[in-house]
Amino acid sequence: MNKIIFLLTAICFVVLSCTKEKTDYEAEINTVVPEHLDFEEVANIHSDGYDIRIEALNGTFYKGYNEVRLKIMDSQTHKEINATDVTFLPIMSEADGNKNSCPHRYNLVYKTDSDYLSGYAVFTRESNTDRSWEIYINFTVDNKAYIAKQAIPVHEQINKNLNMTAFTGKDDEQYFIALVSPQKPKVGENDLVAGIYKFNKPTNSPAGDFPDPSQFSYTEVSGYTLQLDPRMPEPSMGNHSSPNNEDLTQQSGGLYSGVVNYTMTGNWTLNFIMLDQNGKILKGTEVPTDFTPGVEGVKSELHIDILF
Known part of the structure; x- marks a missing residue:
């Protein structure tokens, strides 16, 4: 009889603990998990008679994936001009003089249905007193090339549903995975979207004026799982x-899409195993499937933690 009472008490403790954790996380959602839907100006560069307007969600660049929208206008007429060969290059400078970039779309794409140039940047680190970011923009108008740059702040991403990770694969290549959506998941099945990127190791020495884009090149990996x-x-x-x-x-747009089913609110870990086009494992380990109340779950060597 004592054994039965002890067992029932233990079960109640687990159930109550689960409920308490769920209640705590639900309360945290209201204050921690934002959802940004509007694009606002994050920078406006005035250069050689042109205004370059850059927009991002919430008018802020965050660590992780950022969709970028850009327009170039004549400073006097305030009308959009027909610029070509528009490129976008983020550069991070550190206190020791090292300079790096991050996954980004270098050649921006013009969206005719929305009248803006489209790109993205996956900022890998936040700005601080020892680290700063600049964006370099090149464009051509009437066969004349222009260069513009501006310092921009990159803020901490407090929405864990948009976390990212960087790692070296078994092929000795440097990879980045950034969550794109959902910003605010629901209980149930969610479309999970992420970008997967690889750093292209330079094959030549820097050339021309800084920055040489060949030294800061990234690609969206193709055909991975x-x-x-x-x-x-x-x-x-x-x-x-x-x-x-x-x-x-x-998917056709270059991003990766799947489905994640969250059965309740709380702290989740997305455990991954990344396979290349040939099915070879580049990173990640299987996790135990045992139900282990009272014991912290083992995570894959490739994972991203989220919270909603």
């Missing part, structure tokens, strides 16, 4: 997963 195993790693959650998840595969 991101196997997904979402779990709640908190001890009170027992490392449980969920059904109906779908691995991430590349």
Whole structure:
């Protein structure tokens, strides 16, 4: 009888702990997880008679994935001009003099239906007193080339649903995975979108005026698969997963899309195994499937933590 009472007490403790954690996370959603839907001006560069207006969600650049919208206008007429060969290059300078970039779309694409130039930047680190970012923009008007640059701040991403990770694969290449959506997941099945990028190691020495874009080149990897195993790693959650998840595969726009099923609000870990075009594992490990109440769940060597 004593053993039965002890067992029932333990079960109640686990259930109550799970409920408490759920309640705490639900309360945190209202104050921690923002959702930005509007594009606002994040920078306006005045250069050689032209105004370059740059927009991002919430008018802010964050660590992680940022969609970038850009327009170039005549400073006097305030009318949009027909610029060609528009490029976008973010450069990070550190206190020791080192300079790096981040995954980005170098050649911007003009969206005829929306009248803006489209790109993105996956900022890998926030700005601080020892680290700063600048954006370099090149464009051509009437066969004349122009160069503009401006310092910009990159802020901490407080929305963990938009986290990112950087790592070296088994092929000795440097990769980046950045979550793109959902910004604010719901309980149930969610379309999970991410970008996967690789740094292109320079094959030549820097040439011309700084910055030489060949030294800061990145590509969207093609034909990879991101196997997904979402779990709640908190001890009170027992490392449980969920059904109906779908691995991430590349879509026509270059991003990777799958399905993640969140059965409740709280702290989740997206465990990944990344495969190349030939099915070779480049990073990631399988995680145990055991239900382990009271014990923190084991995470893949390739994972991203989220919270909603």
